Amino acid sequence: QVQLVESGGGLVQAGGSLKLSCVPSGRSFTSNAMGWFRQAPGKEREFVAAISWSGGMTEYADSVKGRFLISRDTATNTIYLRMDSLKPEDTAIYYCAATFSSHWSPVHTSMKGIDYWGKGTLVTVSS
Numbered sequence: 001q002v003q004l005v006e007s008g009g010g011l012v013q014a015g016g017s018l019k020l021s022c023v024p025s026g027r028s029f030t031s032n033a034m035g036w037f038r039q040a041p042g043k044e045r046e047f048v049a050a051i052s053w054s055g056g057m058t059e060y061a062d063s064v065k066g067r068f069l070i071s072r073d074t075a076t077n078t079i080y081l082r083m084d085s086l087k088p089e090d091t092a093i094y095y096c097a098a099t100f101s102s103h104w105s106p107v108h109t110s111m112k113g114i115d116y117w118g119k120g121t122l123v124t125v126s127s
Contacts, residue, residue: 001026002024002025002026002027002116003024003025003026003118004022004023004024004096004097004098004116004117004118004119005022005023005024005025005096005118005119006020006021006022006094006095006096006118006119006120006121007020007021007023007121008020008021008121009093009094009121009122009123009124010122010123010124011124011126012086012123012124012125012126013125013126014086014087014088014125014126014127015085015086016086016125017082017083017084017085017086018083018086018123019080019081019082019083020036020080020081020083020094020096020121020123021078021079021080022034022036022078022079022080022081022096022118023076023077023078024077024078024098024116028077029077029098030053030074030077031053031102032053032098032099032100032101032102033050033051033052033053033098033099033101033102033103033104033108034050034051034072034079034096034097034098034099035047035048035049035050035051035059035070035096035097035099035104035108035114036048036049036050036070036079036081036094036095036096036097037094037095037097037111038090038092038093038094038095038123039092039093039095039120040089040091040092041091041092043092045095045111046061047061047109047111048060048061048064048068048081048094049061049064049068049070049081050070050104050108050109051070051071051072051079051104052102052103052104053102053103055071055072055074057103057104058070059104059109063089064083064090067083067084067085067086068081068082068083068084069081069082069084070082079096081094083123086123086125087125088125088126088127089125090123090125091123091124091125092122092123093120093121093122093123094120094121094122094123095117095118095119095120096117096118097111097114097116097117097118098114098115098116099113099114099115100115101113
């Protein structure tokens, strides 16, 4: 059974930092593009960041550019989301996502091409 397990969420003050982790199990995703989405209370799930299989290409939502950094460790099959300068509007459940593709594309950003989802980790940013 394939699972994506997120961790690292929590409560942080505005301006603070958190680092999320996503550890897959059940199969390797070292050849696959992966990403992060988030869903705030009462809002739709939205794209946050993505990384290609090699880590050489990354994409970010405009709202997080310059503040968030996605990375991956192929040795441990783990992807990370470093979040700095957090704002109250970053409060959401953050979901790890995996695809069958080596590179991220608009179909993945739209969520239509996502093959696996994690259960999410809650990030709360207080003002």
